[in-house]
Every structure is written in C-alpha cells, then in structure tokens.
Amino acid sequence: MDIENSKKQMRKGVLEFCILAIISQGEIYPSDILRKLKDAKLIVVEGTLYPLLTRLKNAGLLGYSWKESTSGPPRKYYNLTTEGEAFLQELKGTWEELAHAVGFATKNIQLS
Amino acid sequence: MRKVMSVNLGGLVFPIDDEAYGKLDAYIGALQRQFEGTEGADEIIGDIEYRIAEIFQEKVKGGVESISTADVQDIVAVMGAPRELQEEDPNLTGSASAPHTPADQTPADAAQAGTGSDAPAEDPDAPEAFAGTGESTAQSEGYGKSGRKKTRKAEPVGNPGPKRFFRNGDDKLVGGVCSGFAAYIDADPLIVRLAFLLAVLGFGMGPLIYIVLWIIVPEAKTTSEKLQMRGEKVTVESIEKAIRREAKDLKKRFKDFKQEIKDDPKGFEERVEKKANDFFVEAGSPFQRLVHGAARLLTVVFATVVLIVVLSLLFSLATGAGAAAWMVPQFGPLLFPGSGFGRMAILAVLAVVGIPLILAAMSAARAMLGWKRRSGAIHTVFLTVWGVALGLTIFLGFRVAGEFGREISYREELPLEVAPNRPLRIKRLSTAHRDYREDRRIHIDQVRFTDDTVFFGNLDVKISGASGETPALYRIRHARGRNRQQATENAKAITHRVRNTEGSLGIDPEFSLGEHRWRDQDLDLVVELPSGAEIVIDESMRGLLTSVHTDGFMSDAELYNHTLRMTDKGLVRSVQAQPEAGQPHESM
Known part of the structure; x- marks a missing residue:
C-alpha cells in the first residue's frame, strides 16, 4: 500500500470543494488559486488545476472573464455562479458532516 | 553555441x-x-x-x-x-x-x-x-x-504510431490537404494534386471536398504530429481506427468552439476583438490565408487548364511546323517573292504563335509546381524575338497579300483536229508517270507534289454547244498579281498538257507552274461542239467535267462511254449504232 498515493487521493477528494471555496471569496485567477492551494499543500503539480477548473466551468458552477495584465498574458478571472454557490453550500454541509464523522472516528483511533 | x-x-x-x-x-x-x-x-x-x-x-x-x-x-x-x-x-x-x-x-x-x-x-x-x-x-x-x-x-x-491524416503546413499550395494526403498514402504530392485537379475537371465536386477537408483535417503542428503524418504504412484496421478517431476529433472541435461562445460570449468577443486586427490585417492571418488560398486554388486550376491546352497546341504546332519545314522548298518559292523569304516567314509565324504559348506554359508550370520566378532576362529575350517576328510576319503578310491584288483571265484557242465520221473521244491523260510524294501531315485539296514540281488539280472541263461549223477547244487562264501585267505573267506561267491526235482529245487533269509563284492560278478548258458533232466521253473524265450541256434527260450512266450527239437542245444519245473502238459489245 502506497502511503503517498493515499495522501494524494485524500487531498484530491477535497480539492474541488476547496477551489470552489477559494473562488467564492471573490474573483480570482488560476495563479492565485494555485498559490493558496500550494500554501495549503493541497496540490502538488499545477497542471491538475486546469482540467478541474474547466470541468467545473463546463458544469455551470463557474464563470470567468478575461482581464488584461500589465505584467504578463491576459488572465482568466473565475467567479462562482449561483449554481456554483448552491453547489458549494451543499458540499460544505457534507464536509461538516464528514469532518464531524472523521473527528469522531480518529478520536477512537487515538484512544486505542 | x-x-x-x-x-x-x-x-x-x-x-x-x-x-x-x-x-x-x-x-x-x-x-x-x-x-x-x-x-x-x-x-x-x-x-x-x-x-x-x-x-x-x-x-x-x-x-x-x-x-x-x-x-x-x-x-x-x-x-x-x-x-x-x-x-x-x-x-x-x-x-x-x-x-x-x-x-x-x-x-x-x-x-x-x-x-x-x-x-x-x-x-x-x-x-x-x-x-x-x-x-x-x-x-x-x-x-x-x-x-x-x-x-x-x-x-x-x-x-510515431498509427498514421493520421494531417494537413501538411510545410508543403502547401492552398491548405496542404493534397500534400497531407500524399504523405498519408505515401505518394508524391504532385501526383495527388494532379489527380485532384483531374477530379475537379471531371466531376466538379473537388473544390467543395477540398474545402471540407481543409476545415476538418487538422494541420500537423507538433513534431510528433508531423511524424504521425508521415508515419507507418496504413492497414485496413488502422484506417478504420483512424477514421473513427478523426470523426471524434472533429466533433470535439466543433463542440469546443460552440461551447466557448456559449460559455463566455463576452470573453470570447473580447478576444475576437483583440485578435481581429491580427486576423484580418496581418499577413498570414487565417482570413488572409483563406483569400490567398482561394486565389491560389483558382490559379492552380486555371494554370492546369492553360498548361494542358498550351502543351497540346505546342505539340500540334511542332508537328505542323515539321511538315511545314519539309514543305518550305516547295512552298517558299510558290508563295514568297524570294527564296529566303519562305523559311523566314515560317520561323516568324512559329515565333509569333509559339512564344506566347511557351510563356503561358512556363507560368502555368510555375503556378502549379510552386517555382519561383528566377529572372526577367528570359522574358525580355522572348518578348524581343516575338516583336521582331511579329513585325516580319506583318511585313511578309502585306507583301504577299499585295501580290494577290489584281485578278485577270484570258482565253486562248487551241487547235483541235477531229476525224471525219468518227466521234471525238475525250479522255483523261494518265499521270501515272508522276512520282507524287505523299505526306499525310499536310494535305491540300487538289495539290500534289513531286520532288521538283507542284501540280494543281483545280481545273475545270466544260462541254457546251457552239454556233460554229467545227468543234473548237478553248483554254481560259486565271491568275492574280500586283498589277495587270504581273497577273498576266502569272497566268502565262500555267503549264498544261493537251494531247490531240486524230479522233481523240487527251486532257491532263493537272497543271503546274514550273518555278513560278502561285498567285491563285486556275484553268478552264471548254470544248465547243456545233450541232451534229458526236463525241464519246471516256469514263476517266469523271471528276474533271464540271459542266456538260445536255438535253436534261441524260443519266450519269448514259453520259460516259456512249456516243453522244450535240443537238439544239444539248447532247443526246446518238441513235446511229456506230462501231466504236474499245466497245465491241456495242458494235453489233
């Protein structure tokens, strides 16, 4: 059993939720999303973000607009659609349940 | 480095x-x-x-x-x-x-x-x-x-894996479709292009197919795609697989495009706006390439048609020129007022017609094969030669035409001896001793060549009634010339043979001009018969007689080899059964 793989799968499971959560705080472009995710050690290689964003966008959860940048190529600023907002709320509910359950489960492990 | x-x-x-x-x-x-x-x-x-x-x-x-x-x-x-x-x-x-x-x-x-x-x-x-x-x-x-x-x-x-059909952006005339297909089937792009053009000319569906392929077939951009384009040989299974993959790819590209517009019309618009300038104005932009490509396609189609036409013209011209060159020794002196003029005239006419054809063929070939135009020197030379040739052609043309300006005819009477109590037999003289040269490339009606003489067969024989006492023979010469005197000279140059022995008139079916120039010379022979005169027209005269004065009831079969008598109404079958030489069955 590969411990790295398990860790990665665990991070991946919450990645979608985290990205939606980051975008819900206001318009943001991928490089800034990456910075936050990297700080949180949620992402290892940057490339994984882009297919995810495209998929969320194609699912109607995200919208975006192009903005010129003074220091580089034009940037794609993502925002949450109403649908995305609802989706995020639902995920948040699930996450809280999960966190509670995980907390409960791990408490038992620590006890043993 | x-x-x-x-x-x-x-x-x-x-x-x-x-x-x-x-x-x-x-x-x-x-x-x-x-x-x-x-x-x-x-x-x-x-x-x-x-x-x-x-x-x-x-x-x-x-x-x-x-x-x-x-x-x-x-x-x-x-x-x-x-x-x-x-x-x-x-x-x-x-x-x-x-x-x-x-x-x-x-x-x-x-x-x-x-x-x-x-x-x-x-x-x-x-x-x-x-x-x-x-x-x-x-x-x-x-x-x-x-x-x-x-x-x-x-x-x-x-x-590089299964072969795929890519457009070849590195070798393209229009969109690289033919070139890419050539790579796909391992053929020379030129052959594919020619086959395609033949298809265009043959079925007319070509341009549409080309445009569709242009749109749906991706261009090989990355190295690996280029390798794939030229990749391994195609098998039946791999073709099937490839087709399925291409179809999927195409569907995806259409979908992506639609999706992009739908998802983010504003962003899309902005980007379109941003790139619109590049798109329409900059050289090499898709729009420019489209226009340029369409123009090139038309050029190539046109060039191919021109090339085919020009090549066949050049071919026939070359064959004709070969024959004409062979004829020069005979035609030259016939037509031109000086021995050197003949060759000159033929070369001049060849240059006038041939040079534009060669130039057209060259530029068509250039357009088709994508050759660069190397230098203008060859054009300058061609144009100069063409100008000189045109001038010469016009000069010679006027010069020769001038010698056809005046027409003249004159009539001479030839002696004609007729045997008493025997019909005059009119026949064609044999020309079997003349060694004609046959040339199938140039055939002129009624003109035949021997090694040293040209014979003209356009002479007419007429038989008519007359008021005189005895039969008479007239020869009428026609010719043209710069003036009356020259025309008369030209008419006199006609050499023609008539053999009249007692009871028989032999007429040569051809005349010659000797060394003289041809100026539309023509010859008529008229046999005038008084009432009561009898003749036999030999079968050999068929084709030479253009006018016979008959009573109007005579059939063609009756005309030849029968004794005919001239009456007031014209020739009729003679009722007297006269013994005739060479017709023993009629003698009894």
Whole structure:
C-alpha cells in the first residue's frame, strides 16, 4: 500500500470543494488559486488545476472573464455562479458532516 | 553555441533555445494527446499555456536571456507530467467520462500490446517522469505510459504510431490537404494534386471536398504530429481506427468552439476583438490565408487548364511546323517573292504563335509546381524575338497579300483536229508517270507534289454547244498579281498538257507552274461542239467535267462511254449504232 498515493487521493477528494471555496471569496485567477492551494499543500503539480477548473466551468458552477495584465498574458478571472454557490453550500454541509464523522472516528483511533 | 528561436505563448513572445523549444513542443503535444477526447481539452491546454507564459515572463523579467532546457524542465516539474493531470478525472467526474474509461482502456491496451511498446512503466507518481528524460528520443517514451489515452502513442520517436491524416503546413499550395494526403498514402504530392485537379475537371465536386477537408483535417503542428503524418504504412484496421478517431476529433472541435461562445460570449468577443486586427490585417492571418488560398486554388486550376491546352497546341504546332519545314522548298518559292523569304516567314509565324504559348506554359508550370520566378532576362529575350517576328510576319503578310491584288483571265484557242465520221473521244491523260510524294501531315485539296514540281488539280472541263461549223477547244487562264501585267505573267506561267491526235482529245487533269509563284492560278478548258458533232466521253473524265450541256434527260450512266450527239437542245444519245473502238459489245 502506497502511503503517498493515499495522501494524494485524500487531498484530491477535497480539492474541488476547496477551489470552489477559494473562488467564492471573490474573483480570482488560476495563479492565485494555485498559490493558496500550494500554501495549503493541497496540490502538488499545477497542471491538475486546469482540467478541474474547466470541468467545473463546463458544469455551470463557474464563470470567468478575461482581464488584461500589465505584467504578463491576459488572465482568466473565475467567479462562482449561483449554481456554483448552491453547489458549494451543499458540499460544505457534507464536509461538516464528514469532518464531524472523521473527528469522531480518529478520536477512537487515538484512544486505542 | 546555441540556436535561439522565439515562441509565442499566450500572446507573448519569448526567446527560447532550440532544444528547449523541442522539449516544450513535445510537452504540449503530449498534453494535447493526454486530454484528447476530454471536454474542453483545448481550453485546458490554452490555460496551461497562459500559465507557462506567466512563469516565463517572470524568468525573463528576472534577467534570463532565453528560455533554456532547464527552464522547460522546471515547467514540467511544476505543471506535472501529462498523465498526472488526467488521473483525477475519472474519480471526480462521476457520470460523464467514467463509464467510458473501461471501454476505452481495452482497445488501447490491445493497441499497445500490438505495437510492442509495453516497456515497464516508470514510477507512476514521479513528476519527473517527463522532466527526468534528458534525451529527446526518450521523451516520448517518458510520458503517458499509464495514461488511458496514452498507451497507443507511447512509442519511440522513430515509430510515431498509427498514421493520421494531417494537413501538411510545410508543403502547401492552398491548405496542404493534397500534400497531407500524399504523405498519408505515401505518394508524391504532385501526383495527388494532379489527380485532384483531374477530379475537379471531371466531376466538379473537388473544390467543395477540398474545402471540407481543409476545415476538418487538422494541420500537423507538433513534431510528433508531423511524424504521425508521415508515419507507418496504413492497414485496413488502422484506417478504420483512424477514421473513427478523426470523426471524434472533429466533433470535439466543433463542440469546443460552440461551447466557448456559449460559455463566455463576452470573453470570447473580447478576444475576437483583440485578435481581429491580427486576423484580418496581418499577413498570414487565417482570413488572409483563406483569400490567398482561394486565389491560389483558382490559379492552380486555371494554370492546369492553360498548361494542358498550351502543351497540346505546342505539340500540334511542332508537328505542323515539321511538315511545314519539309514543305518550305516547295512552298517558299510558290508563295514568297524570294527564296529566303519562305523559311523566314515560317520561323516568324512559329515565333509569333509559339512564344506566347511557351510563356503561358512556363507560368502555368510555375503556378502549379510552386517555382519561383528566377529572372526577367528570359522574358525580355522572348518578348524581343516575338516583336521582331511579329513585325516580319506583318511585313511578309502585306507583301504577299499585295501580290494577290489584281485578278485577270484570258482565253486562248487551241487547235483541235477531229476525224471525219468518227466521234471525238475525250479522255483523261494518265499521270501515272508522276512520282507524287505523299505526306499525310499536310494535305491540300487538289495539290500534289513531286520532288521538283507542284501540280494543281483545280481545273475545270466544260462541254457546251457552239454556233460554229467545227468543234473548237478553248483554254481560259486565271491568275492574280500586283498589277495587270504581273497577273498576266502569272497566268502565262500555267503549264498544261493537251494531247490531240486524230479522233481523240487527251486532257491532263493537272497543271503546274514550273518555278513560278502561285498567285491563285486556275484553268478552264471548254470544248465547243456545233450541232451534229458526236463525241464519246471516256469514263476517266469523271471528276474533271464540271459542266456538260445536255438535253436534261441524260443519266450519269448514259453520259460516259456512249456516243453522244450535240443537238439544239444539248447532247443526246446518238441513235446511229456506230462501231466504236474499245466497245465491241456495242458494235453489233
């Protein structure tokens, strides 16, 4: 059993939720999303973000607009659609349940 | 020493080392294949390119002169190996692509087994899977060993996988469709182009097919695509597979385009606006290429038609010229007022007609084969020669035409002896002793050549009634000339043979002009018969007689080889059964 793989799968499971959560705080472009995710050690290689964003966008959860940048190529600023907002709320509910359950489960492990 | 080139990423231009460019190109190519079939694949690639551009921009700002191989390796390490990026897809998508996965996997694995490239997979987690492969030959082995889309393409560069139909952007006249198809079937592009043009001329569907192919067939852009374009031979199975893949690819591209407009009309508009300038104004923009391409297509079609026409004309001209050149010794003195003029005239006419044809053929060939025009010198020479030839042709033309200005005819009476109590027998003199030269290339009606003389057969024999006592024979000469005197001379030049022995008149069916020029000479022979005179027209006169004064009731069969008597109403069958030489059956 590969411990790295398990860790990665665990991070991946919450990645979608985290990205939606980051975008819900206001318009943001991928490089800034990456910075936050990297700080949180949620992402290892940057490339994984882009297919995810495209998929969320194609699912109607995200919208975006192009903005010129003074220091580089034009940037794609993502925002949450109403649908995305609802989706995020639902995920948040699930996450809280999960966190509670995980907390409960791990408490038992620590006890043993 | 390094070679530095520039690369356009996300609208920005970066100087990049040759080798680094190869790696970057390979990496993006690998990403494209990785996401092939994924919804929004091009958008993902585009986003990643923007990110790479951003990172490069930082490096350039930091004082890097050109992007190096190490920089690209950093990029790959940061972005991740292609197959790493796809892995989460089946886990998270749920409905859309997950059911496809097992189905896709099976044939892909089978293909991999078939191509024999099932080298042991590298550590599936190592981000260096791509970046760590320093040698370029190792690159394509490096990525995608485990990616579900990758397996069929994970082969060494030398064997780039199943052949695909790409447009060949490196060798194109219009859109590179023919050239790409030629690469696909391993043929010479020129042959494919010619076949296509024949199809255009034959069925007329060609241009439409071409435009459709132009739109749906992708251009080979990356190195690996170019290798694939020229890849291995195509088998029946691989064609079927390729067609299915192309169809999928096409559907995806249409869908992506629609999606892009639907998803983000505003952003799309902005980008269109931003790029509109490049699109319409800049040379090499798609719009310009479309117009340019259509123009070239028309040019090529036109050029081919011109080339075919011109080549056949040149061919017939050359054959005709050969025959004409052979005829010069005879025609020259016949037509031109000086021995040198004949050859000159033929060369001049050849040049006047031939030079434009040669020039047209040259430019048509250039347009078709894509030759560059090398120098104008040859054109200058051709044009000068053409001008001189035209002048000469006009001069000679007027000169000769002038000698046809005046027409004259004059009549002379020839002695005619008739045997008493015997009908006059009129016959054609034999020309069997004349050794005619036969030339099938040039045939002029009623003109025949021997080695030293030209014979004209356009003479007419007429038989008419007369008021006189005895039969008479007249010869009427016709000719043209610059003036009356010259025309008369020309008429006198007619040499014609009539043999009159007692009871028989032999007429040569041809006349000659000796060394004299031909100025529309013509000859009539008129036999005038008084009432009561009897004649026999020999069968051999068929074709020479143009006018016979008969009573109007005589059939053709009665005309020849019968004794005829001239009456007031014309010739009639003679009622007297006179013994005739050569007609023993009628004598009794």
